[in-house]
Amino acid sequence: MNAPKQSEYDHIVVGGGAMGAATAWQLAKRGRSVLLIEQFTQNHDSGSSHGGTRIFRLGHEQQTYTSLGIAALDLWRELEAESNETLVELIGHVDHGPAEIVAEIESNLKNQGLACERMSPNAANERWPGITFDANVVYSPDGGRAHAQRTVDTLWRRIVELGGEIWDNTEVAAVQIEGEYAIVETVDQTLRTKSVVVAAGAWLPRLVGHHVSLRPLHAVRAQPSHFAPRPGFDDIDMWPTFIHRGLSAQPEVENSWYGLWTPGEGVKVGSHLVHDELDLDNRSFAINRKFESALQNYVAQWYPGLDADKVTSTTCIYTNEPNEHFILDRKGPLTVCSPCSGHGFKYVPAIGKITADLAMGGTQSVKEWQF
Template sequence: MGIDEVDVVVVGGGAMGSAAAWQLTRRGVTVLLLEQYEEGHTRGASHGASRIFRLTYPDAVHIGLAREAQRLWRELEDESGAGLLTVTGGVDHGDHPYLDQLADGLTAAGVAYEWLEPAAAAERWPGIRFDTRALFHPDSGRLHADRSVAALQAAARDRGAVVRHDTPVTAIEVVGEDAVLVHTGSGSYRARRVVAAVNAWAAELVGALVPLPPLRVTQEQPAHFAALEPEAGWPSFGHLSAGVTVYGLATPGEGIKAGFHGTGPEVDPDHRDFRPEPTQLAALRDYARKWLPGVDSDVCVPISCTYTTTPTSTFVLDRRGPVVVATGFSGHGFKFVPAIGRVLADLAIDGSRPDSRFSSHS
């Protein structure tokens, strides 16, 4: 059997890999995108109908990436004809000092925000209980995750990419500074670069090729709660305090999604049971009962997804020889997807590196 050749093989057909394929094809690069599972699968971190989009970070690097992503989401909408980003506004509340750091970062970057007293916030969003001041950021909103992945892949295909699902990569073999072999059960491919955007599977697939930080893979258990308040009136929201970090947003037609951030049990991504952990789910329902008066805490549908988290919750976006790696998105990466695709394309084409904090050995 002969070996097919292509400029870049992208391994991983989730959001990040699909974005890399789109960005590479926009530059005239020939791309093969390989995904181990079927189209629309639920085994990774890119499925479902809702993810939070926000510009709220304490530092200029993440705010800059989010702003770039905001522009690129709109470009992808224009190119694909799909509606992906809905602006709802967002609000963060709690007694954690991180809220002040967020406000300082937004001030430095010139991003609009407003502090609201608890009574004013509760009047605006009666579905959420507030007992501290709240940070309102009007540019935040909701991304449709499934539709985003499909749009990225369709746009990449329209520009010449070949996309193959149900094609697990068994090994990546470096054969030179500008040559790599990507092996699958049905054949091998030779490329100048490989982009491994495999998140939870990164250590297994490229851990011997790129010096990765420790990666913790967890199965998270958010849930959709039945809405008592109209879904259309809900902002994206975060609750940050010493004892709890919760995120949430409306998912039209499914209710109000809420979840604890990064508290799920560690899992092997190939051997998940997808069942909610009873203690976590009970705690989430108790939280909703106390803090989300706009939902029925007794009526919920649990969701299962994975986080792949680095020790600092910082992404890994790096390259060693012909191998580009993307992993460790730590539960807050989806908003940046098209901008991260641009970063991965830069790394693959000319080795241009993003901020040093994203180095694989930092």
């Protein structure tokens, strides 16, 4: 280790995915000097934030996340206004599946005074003929599409415009804690800082697991696919974003699928629960044909508007917490930001705000997000 040098930055953020970039953006907006360090390049596809789109929704089984979504939407609009980019489009979101889940989502939306529509499967089939509905359906007009890579690119641009600095292709080898200081080691620099934020996605436990007692995080390889719409179903307005929970015709098969139209790529469909184990040091990008074929069978059965044979698959990392919660907390100079569990993207600017508050000395009051 080189002798530590006092950092000239108020904050060092490790990890330039959506969450680290949003944190650095928020800090820079507040006039703090910030350095963002990313081990790969801006557009890399080895983490969780790449690709065209993610689902944005306010409906959730847990009120905490409906409230977080509402806070996020204001901040998405703020980021759009200052960057002149379209990042979230409210094209509507539909949840369907078991009665109790749909009822929870409906009740959380209503509790917040948000619009929602409970529909019969027949009404939903008529309105969105590309998707088959056979059970309980709730529609939220305030859901839609977030542009993923465009968001990361926008945040990186804003950080620099606001006076922040970014080092890409720079791996942080270790983070040490010495009293009120953190020591951040890269290959050629060792920096001492009063505030380090680690937003390192699947790599996070390696960097900070020995400093704080993290709830178990399990990084897995997810494999969503894009399917071509059939003729007559190729109008983007025919596709809300959707989540389908369980198979009511086969109650023994538990799963949850999500999807949305990604402009230029087709309709993305992915399984929220079926994943490959991930070897971070020996990452494979090979497509798991068994998963792909199971997804094609599912699509053939449930999406009359899609051609199940016209499929393009990709891989991405989910970092799962056992109850699908986030870890957003601080211990001394170390702030930890781990919001994935497959549903973090919609909250990006709100996570940036929460994490920036923590890095500036705040404390976490939401129990589910504490260490």
